[in-house]
Amino acid sequence: MGMTLTEKILARHAGLDHVEPGQIINAKVDLVLANELSAAVAIKVMRQIRGADRVFDASKIALVADHFVPAKDAQSASIAKLMKDFAGEQEIEHFFDVGRGGIEHVVLPEEGLVAPGELIVGGDSHTCTYGAFGAFATGMGSTDIAAAFVLGEVWLKVPASIKLVYSGTPGTMVYAKDVMLRTVGELGIDGATYRAMEYHGSTVDELPITGRITMANMAIECGAKNGIFHADEKTIAYVRERTNRDFIVEKADPDAAYERTIAIDVGQLEPQVACPHTPDNVHPISEVVRDDLRVDQVFIGSCTNGYIDDLRVVAGILQGKTIAPNLRVIVNPGSQKVWMQAADEGILSTLAAAGCAVNTPGCGACFGGHMGTLGDGERAISTTNRNYVGRMGSPKAEIYLASPATCAASALSGKITDPRTVEHLEWTPTRERAGSRGTTVSLIESN
Amino acid sequence: MESKLHGHAHKYGKNVDTDVIIPGKYCNIIDPVELGKHALEGLDPQYTARMKPGDIVVADTNFGCGSSREVAPIALKGSGTAAVVAKSFARIFYRNALNIGLPIFESAAAVDGIESGDEIEIEAAAGIIRNVTKGTNFRAAEFPPFMQSLIAAGGLVPYVERRLAERSPA
Numbered sequence: 001m002g003m004t005l006t007e008k009i010l011a012r013h014a015g016l017d018h019v020e021p022g023q024i025i026n027a028k029v030d031l032v033l034a035n036e037l038s039a040a041v042a043i044k045v046m047r048q049i050r051g052a053d054r055v056f057d058a059s060k061i062a063l064v065a066d067h068f069v070p071a072k073d074a075q076s077a078s079i080a081k082l083m084k085d086f087a088g089e090q091e092i093e094h095f096f097d098v099g100r101g102g103i104e105h106v107v108l109p110e111e112g113l114v115a116p117g118e119l120i121v122g123g124d125s126h127t128c129t130y131g132a133f134g135a136f137a138t139g140m141g142s143t144d145i146a147a148a149f150v151l152g153e154v155w156l157k158v159p160a161s162i163k164l165v166y167s168g169t170p171g172t173m174v175y176a177k178d179v180m181l182r183t184v185g186e187l188g189i190d191g192a193t194y195r196a197m198e199y200h201g202s203t204v205d206e207l208p209i210t211g212r213i214t215m216a217n218m219a220i221e222c223g224a225k226n227g228i229f230h231a232d233e234k235t236i237a238y239v240r241e242r243t244n245r246d247f248i249v250e251k252a253d254p255d256a257a258y259e260r261t262i263a264i265d266v267g268q269l270e271p272q273v274a275c276p277h278t279p280d281n282v283h284p285i286s287e288v289v290r291d292d293l294r295v296d297q298v299f300i301g302s303c304t305n306g307y308i309d310d311l312r313v314v315a316g317i318l319q320g321k322t323i324a325p326n327l328r329v330i331v332n333p334g335s336q337k338v339w340m341q342a343a344d345e346g347i348l349s350t351l352a353a354a355g356c357a358v359n360t361p362g363c364g365a366c367f368g369g370h371m372g373t374l375g376d377g378e379r380a381i382s383t384t385n386r387n388y389v390g391r392m393g394s395p396k397a398e399i400y401l402a403s404p405a406t407c408a409a410s411a412l413s414g415k416i417t418d419p420r421t422v423e424h425l426e427w428t429p430t431r432e433r434a435g436s437r438g439t440t441v442s443l444i445e446s447n
Numbered sequence: 448m449e450s451k452l453h454g455h456a457h458k459y460g461k462n463v464d465t466d467v468i469i470p471g472k473y474c475n476i477i478d479p480v481e482l483g484k485h486a487l488e489g490l491d492p493q494y495t496a497r498m499k500p501g502d503i504v505v506a507d508t509n510f511g512c513g514s515s516r517e518v519a520p521i522a523l524k525g526s527g528t529a530a531v532v533a534k535s536f537a538r539i540f541y542r543n544a545l546n547i548g549l550p551i552f553e554s555a556a557a558v559d560g561i562e563s564g565d566e567i568e569i570e571a572a573a574g575i576i577r578n579v580t581k582g583t584n585f586r587a588a589e590f591p592p593f594m595q596s597l598i599a600a601g602g603l604v605p606y607v608e609r610r611l612a613e614r615s616p617a
Contacts, residue, residue, distance in 0.1 A: 024591075024593040037474050037475065037516065037518075038515070038516075038517070040475075040477055041477060041517050041518065041521075044477065045604065048604055049604055049607050049608055049611075050608050050611075051608060051611045051612065051615070052607065052608075052611060067474070067475075068475050072475075073475075075475045075476065076475045079475055079477070123515060123517075124514075124515055125513065125514050125515035125539060127515075139515040139539055140515060140539060140542065140543075141515055141516070141517035141520075141539060141542060141543035141546060141547075142517040142543075143517060143543065143546035143547060143603050143604070144542060144543075144546060144603065146607075147603055147606075147607045150607055150611065151607060151610055151611070153610075155593070157591075157593075189462060189509065189512055190462070190508060190509040190512065190535070190537070193509065193535070193537060193538055194538050220513075223509065223512060223537055223538065225538060278462060367466070367471035367474075367514070368466070368470060368471040368472055369471050369472060369474070369475075370472075373472075386464075386466065386513060386514075388464045388466040388467060388489075388513060389466070389467055389489055389490070390466055390467055390470050390471075390489035391466045391471070393472075395467075395470075395489050395492075
């Protein structure tokens with residue numbers, strides 16, 4: 001019997017010819033990630049392990065300060081310092097302080113730290129993002145991360161795989177986020193618990209890397225251990241631009257065994273919205289707009305949708321316009337590099353001119369940490385990945401999850417809006433324009 | 448793990464996620480007792496005021512879904528919660544709970560047979576859950592053999608110490 005993509009990678013990292021779902025393996029890791037929250041606890045645990053003075057390999061650990069930076073208070077500053085001091089003491093090669101990195105899952109691929117066929121564990125549930133590059137990547141808690149810091153290996157139960165086969169070409173203003181929200185809606189928030197989600201089909205083959213990132217990122221929203229794509233020319237080109245490291249591109253065997261196969265046709269898919277209070281409470285935009293939902297905050301950013309392609313879509317909708325009165329729009333480019341690219345293209349000034357607050361890269365608003373927390377009775381539409389009670393602050397707030405396009409359209413009207421009903425210009429970097437406003441690519445009149 | 452647990456049940460629904468077990472704003476806290484003051488705050492702000500050390504959280508399916516924050520089971524343990532009994536657990540929470548020594552038990556029948564306020568006794572090693580109030584007994588799902596060996600070894604830290612010792616030249 002052949003192996004799935006996930007099984008192939010796990011077998012190789014365990015030094016085995018073959019693995020099967022349910023099997024417990026010890027697998028070597030290529031990279032261990034932690035942010036200042038998971039690192040603080042992991043470092044504390046590592047200090048308790050007798051004989052563990054040093055990490056297994058200082059070049060295979062990435063530490064990113066992103067959750068409470070710039071430090072929101074003294075307590076946050078001290079855990080960031082704890083991680084920084086540890087990075088110094090252990091001579092960790094890949095340490096990213098505020099101003100040098102950004103959101104961990106945006107930073108690691110950008111820095112060439114993620115390649116096809118690799119095995120990555122991280123002290124953050126959205127570590128599954130790296131499946132976009134054909135890597136096996138999964139989130140763990142701090143004690144497991146401390147063990148990986150020391151041993152350079154982790155114990156894993158080989159997950160059964162679910163094969164998701166996407167067909168059809170998404171329509172205007174329908175993006176990878178909409179496809180993935182629909183997927184979470186279909187599977188449910190525990191629909192893939194202890195499973196690998198393997199993404200297939202012509203739809204995902206056509207997606208840009210950032211679209212695959214969005215989809216792999218939200219595998220955890222189905223409870224999955226990992227989500228994974230096959231690496232193709234696009235993946236290899238992206239990775240090769242960033243690292244000279246050798247890597248092995250694995251492929252699922254033709255006779256691999258899948259627990260389930262789910263076919264999803266996106267040809268007729270509308271923009272999707274996850275309504276409060278679970279990410280699987282997903283409805284098409286046409287249903288959601290019927291409720292005429294006013295919003296207090298629009299948030300654009302996160303490891304799901306904080307990429308340059310996302311900001312270009314938002315800028316294409318907001319350029320030359322002003323956001324609705326009595327609304328705040330917060331934009332967090334995902335990393336320092338995305339921020340600089342967006343600045344260079346004139347996106348940041350375009351969004352600021354429209355009335356958006358542009359923040360420094362970080363996770364704060366998404367998890368209710370700081371820099372965009374919701375108050376009692378407030379409603380937000382957000383490009384992030386979770387809308388559980390209290391996720392972005394008050395337990396009395398409501399969070400709707402949607403694509404950057406839907407969020408930008410909602411920013412114009414101040415209520416949840418179908419992006420297909422607003423003018424959308426393809427973004428042209430400001431400096432490349434010769435006095436023109438760009439080309440109109442879609443304009444559908446609202447009924 | 449203490450051999451016998453005894454307390455009153457606090458029952459909740461399905462998909463109790465880690466954002467409500469310990470809201471994000473507290474995730475910069477490391478001290479278990481401080482974290483414990485906010486356990487389940489997002490779901491039931493009165494939980495820590497109402498519960499007594501030794502009490503047991505009972506919940507439906509997919510307990511602990513969402514974020515990988517290990518401070519979620521640490522907060523429950525820090526509050527004095529003795530155990531969680533649920534129909535099922537989310538993957539990362541399951542590992543984290545065992546790693547930090549928060550006893551967890553999987554039993555759909557027990558969850559259906561327990562109401563909030565019921566007096567519960569658990570024989571941890573045997574996985575026997577007793578509803579003293581109603582006079583009923585339930586057996587929790589056995590831990591897979593590998594998890595049993597981890598628990599028997601005293602958790603992940605001793606396991607790592609052993610792996611390190613195996614590697615170093617004698």
